[in-house]
Amino acid sequence: MGGLPAGKVRRTEHAYDEWELRVDAMMVLLTGIAGGKKRMTVDELRKNIESLPPADYDRLGYYDRWIASLTQTMIQRGVITTDELARKMEQVANRGQAPISRRRRKDRR
Amino acid sequence: MSDGKLVPVPNYRVGDRVTVRKAYPLGHIRTPYYIRGHTGVVERVCGAFPNPEELAQQRDGLPAQPLYRVRFRQEDLWPGYRGANADVLELEIYQHWLE
Numbered sequence: 242m243g244g245l246p247a248g249k250v251r252r253t254e255h256a257y258d259e260w261e262l263r264v265d266a267m268m269v270l271l272t273g274i275a276g277g278k279k280r281m282t283v284d285e286l287r288k289n290i291e292s293l294p295p296a297d298y299d300r301l302g303y304y305d306r307w308i309a310s311l312t313q314t315m316i317q318r319g320v321i322t323t324d325e326l327a328r329k330m331e332q333v334a335n336r337g338q339a340p341i342s343r344r345r346r347k348d349r350r
Numbered sequence: 351m352s353d354g355k356l357v358p359v360p361n362y363r364v365g366d367r368v369t370v371r372k373a374y375p376l377g378h379i380r381t382p383y384y385i386r387g388h389t390g391v392v393e394r395v396c397g398a399f400p401n402p403e404e405l406a407q408q409r410d411g412l413p414a415q416p417l418y419r420v421r422f423r424q425e426d427l428w429p430g431y432r433g434a435n436a437d438v439l440e441l442e443i444y445q446h447w448l449e
Contacts, residue, residue: 244384284406288378318408 378406
């Protein structure tokens, strides 16, 4: 993978969780493919995925990486602030359910 | 994405031998590590596109950079490659990474 040794490629289709579909939809909206104002480029998404610490990169699933990256991009772009994000995550956690990006998935990678 | 007004004249043509620059700067780079330093042949000129290295940093990436599809022999890339002799790998590489 990327020129490095890797395991077998699973050629089967994956079933997506609802949160993953939402992350995909968010990218469509934020990159301006649909829904109006373009707020980021796909290159920023890639840059911030590449910037994940190697251990996180390996541990996270495909859409976990996306949500981490597009959140980082929104902070860099000034669309949201770190403080707003922290408070929102706290609020969501208090609903008695972990924030979406922290939920574990059985069939990662 | 190709913008007629901003497309520069490409430096290379189909069939030209090109070598990927062996450089390792920081930033967001679309040229894979494993291909740097290798020589291939231009298979087609894809047009010109804003530079993704700049687009990744909230800049416009202009002037657009010519993009080429370059064909490499798999045998040249991987030591001890066991596939067919005719196997090739095609990658799209921006002009500023070629020499």
